[in-house]
Amino acid sequence: MTVYNNTALPIGVFDSGVGGLTVLKAIRSALPNENFVYLGDTARLPYGTKSPASIERYAMQATAKLLEHDIKLLVVACNTASAVALDALQAQMAPIPVLGVVEPGATAAVAARPGGSHLVMATEATVRLQAYSKAISSRDPEANVREQPCELLVSLAEEGWTNGDIAKSIVRRYLDEAETEDFKAESIILGCTHFPLLRDVIAAAVGDAVEVVDSAVTTAAVVRDILTENGGLAPEQLQGGLKLLATDGASRFARVGGQFLGEPLTAEDVQLVDL
Amino acid sequence: MTVYNNTALPIGVFDSGVGGLTVLKAIRSALPNENFVYLGDTARLPYGTKSPASIERYAMQATAKLLEHDIKLLVVACNTASAVALDALQAQMAPIPVLGVVEPGATAAVAARPGGSHLVMATEATVRLQAYSKAISSRDPEANVREQPCELLVSLAEEGWTNGDIAKSIVRRYLDEAETEDFKAESIILGCTHFPLLRDVIAAAVGDAVEVVDSAVTTAAVVRDILTENGGLAPEQLQGGLKLLATDGASRFARVGGQFLGEPLTAEDVQLVDL
Numbered sequence: 001m002t003v004y005n006n007t008a009l010p011i012g013v014f015d016s017g018v019g020g021l022t023v024l025k026a027i028r029s030a031l032p033n034e035n036f037v038y039l040g041d042t043a044r045l046p047y048g049t050k051s052p053a054s055i056e057r058y059a060m061q062a063t064a065k066l067l068e069h070d071i072k073l074l075v076v077a078c079n080t081a082s083a084v085a086l087d088a089l090q091a092q093m094a095p096i097p098v099l100g101v102v103e104p105g106a107t108a109a110v111a112a113r114p115g116g117s118h119l120v121m122a123t124e125a126t127v128r129l130q131a132y133s134k135a136i137s138s139r140d141p142e143a144n145v146r147e148q149p150c151e152l153l154v155s156l157a158e159e160g161w162t163n164g165d166i167a168k169s170i171v172r173r174y175l176d177e178a179e180t181e182d183f184k185a186e187s188i189i190l191g192c193t194h195f196p197l198l199r200d201v202i203a204a205a206v207g208d209a210v211e212v213v214d215s216a217v218t219t220a221a222v223v224r225d226i227l228t229e230n231g232g233l234a235p236e237q238l239q240g241g242l243k244l245l246a247t248d249g250a251s252r253f254a255r256v257g258g259q260f261l262g263e264p265l266t267a268e269d270v271q272l273v274d275l
Numbered sequence: 276m277t278v279y280n281n282t283a284l285p286i287g288v289f290d291s292g293v294g295g296l297t298v299l300k301a302i303r304s305a306l307p308n309e310n311f312v313y314l315g316d317t318a319r320l321p322y323g324t325k326s327p328a329s330i331e332r333y334a335m336q337a338t339a340k341l342l343e344h345d346i347k348l349l350v351v352a353c354n355t356a357s358a359v360a361l362d363a364l365q366a367q368m369a370p371i372p373v374l375g376v377v378e379p380g381a382t383a384a385v386a387a388r389p390g391g392s393h394l395v396m397a398t399e400a401t402v403r404l405q406a407y408s409k410a411i412s413s414r415d416p417e418a419n420v421r422e423q424p425c426e427l428l429v430s431l432a433e434e435g436w437t438n439g440d441i442a443k444s445i446v447r448r449y450l451d452e453a454e455t456e457d458f459k460a461e462s463i464i465l466g467c468t469h470f471p472l473l474r475d476v477i478a479a480a481v482g483d484a485v486e487v488v489d490s491a492v493t494t495a496a497v498v499r500d501i502l503t504e505n506g507g508l509a510p511e512q513l514q515g516g517l518k519l520l521a522t523d524g525a526s527r528f529a530r531v532g533g534q535f536l537g538e539p540l541t542a543e544d545v546q547l548v549d550l
Contacts, residue, residue: 042324049317049524124527155430166448169441249324252399 007234010035010243011223012071014062016047018158018253019193020077021260023101026196026216027075027223028242033234035241037069040257041275043248047080048125059085060092061275067093069243072232075223076100077193079122079215083131097226104222105189105215106135112211113186115142119178121202122191124149132191146185148178150192157194158256167201175205187211197260244270282509285310285518286498287346289337291322293433293528294468295352296535298376301471301491302350302498303517308509311517312344315532316550318523322355323400334360335367336550342368344518347507350494351375352468354397358406372501379497380464380490381410387486388461390417394453396477397466399424407466421460423453425467432469433531442476450480462486472535520548 011031013024017040024038041047041062047055059081063074074093076082081089082100090098109118120132127147136145152170161167179185188206190196196216203212227233234240244265246253250272254265286306288299292315299313316322316337322330334356338349349368351357356364357375365373384393395407402422411420427445436442454460463481465471471491478487502508509515519540521528525547529540 045324049320049527051523152427152430152434152436155427159427161427161448166441166444169444173436173441248326252324 006070006072007232008035008238009070009072010037010241012036012063012066012069012074013038013077014041014059014066014074014081015039015077015193016041016045016058016081018042018257018260019154021257022193022196023075023077023216023219024242025260025262026214026220028240030220030224031227031234031240033236033238033240035234035238037066037071037243037245039066039245039273040247040253042246042253043275046125047078048123052084055081056085056088058275059089063089063093065245065273065275071096073223073226074098075219077219079126079131079192080129083126083129097230099219099222099226101193101215101219102131102135102191104218105191105213106132106139108218109187109189109211109213110136110140110143112213114140116186117144117183118146118187118189119175119185120145120147120189120191121150121153121174121195122147123154124151126191132189144183146178146183147191148174150174150195153198154192154194157197157260160259162197163201167198168205171198171201171205185210187213189213190215194260245273246270247273247275281345281347282507283310283513284345284347285312285516287311287338287341287344287349288313288352289316289334289341289349289356290314290352290468291316291320291333291356293317293532293535294429296532297468297471298350298352298491298494299517300535300537301489301495303515305495305499306502306509307515308511308513309515310509310513311515312341312346312520313517314341314520314548315522315528317521317528318550321400322353323398327359330356331360331363333550334364338364338368340520340548340550346371348498348501349373350498352494354401354406354467354490355404358401358404372505374494374497374501376468376490376494377406377410377466379493380466380488381407381414383493384462384464384486384488385411385415385418387488389415391461392419392458393421393462393464394450394458394460395420395422395464395466396425396428396449396470397422398429399426401466407464419458421453421458422466423449425449425470428473429467429469432472432535435534437472438476442473443480446473446476446480460485462488464488465490469535519545521545522548522550
């Protein structure tokens, strides 16, 4: 069975909340002809504080819901679910391709700065899982990786305070915490789906010599490669559409999510589903 | 049945996470002879994004667990659960007295500034429920109330950045958003269990003329009043003890919670329970 040979079928994007909309935005921008269905498991966020067994179970339920929409490819836009449940999801979804955000980010960082020093800015939960460190080291044993929890940047992005002095001071403080005499970052990996909103502030703080790797953008490039290779790209005459699903809180999803997607949303754009 | 006639029985304190430890700290400081059992439902936080039906169900399960510890009084230290589920919990726990944090905070604000203008600083979820506005208006129909969501202050407190320029700037920005030509706060209500950690920064920002009402402190005073009245106060020769329960993440509970409780904790101090 090759479900994805119908090229007009949607790409599924799954996250624990609204953060994955930055990933969706990057993929839509790279592939404007595609249809998309996005599911944010807002009723059970944050995944980061849950046990690995719970995260895997939630992710399996969420992606089973996306299967009902006949998706041709699945993007796990949640760093925590990518780190914990990618193998299980690939097994459940086969032969549909499944990719996470960690591996594309690690690949791009290593390509940009071989043998270099990488600073992963992420949530506490992602840092604890050390998924970026493992993915980078397996690609480049010479690489030097440090992971910095930056919890406040999540609320900063959700609040929409993505520029100005407060954002600058908070970014500066996290960089100061991460960098030491013997560790100076040559690449910064935005290891949380919220952080592309803070890309400009972070880039300005580290200066031009440091590569800023946006996992959303690198994941979009991998999606294009996979669909190009398996002949699954939507035809160019197609005007791509978007369906948004959430498990709770449609109006908050619309309000905060609109900033992440880069276009205004209303609660009516969001369909509530039960898992 | 009057379970609470054994004065050495513990006081139960319930919250969705670690924030309620500020309330526990205030009660312990007011009543050092008491025994306490604290339950943080960390597996299911945050309550604020859940539906009222779910919040009530979670709160009922959590407090049923506290009943197993033979508590003589229950404090609902979670603003969201106080706003949504207090009546249901009082029915479930009768004849054990149950109190939330909203009512004591509202009472203290009204007493301090009769007919005045009150600014409630709280989470988005608490603001949406308008519990403080209702509680204040029912006590003082002349009062003027504004509720300001201050989501970033939660992560600021959890990060431990409770003083310095970043904290000052964020507090200033929220105050500027809340105050207008025709609304100048005469009292500030700390309407989130995390905010007592930011009390000094907030008090400095508003100046001495503004009363800062700490719900934790006012709740502690009400606990003392209830136990004095019903003869439930622990005897003075008792050296009060403390049992900490959580539904997930003992080490994060200990690390972040230690700041809230005002004394260092280790993961071994926290017992994991299933609800």
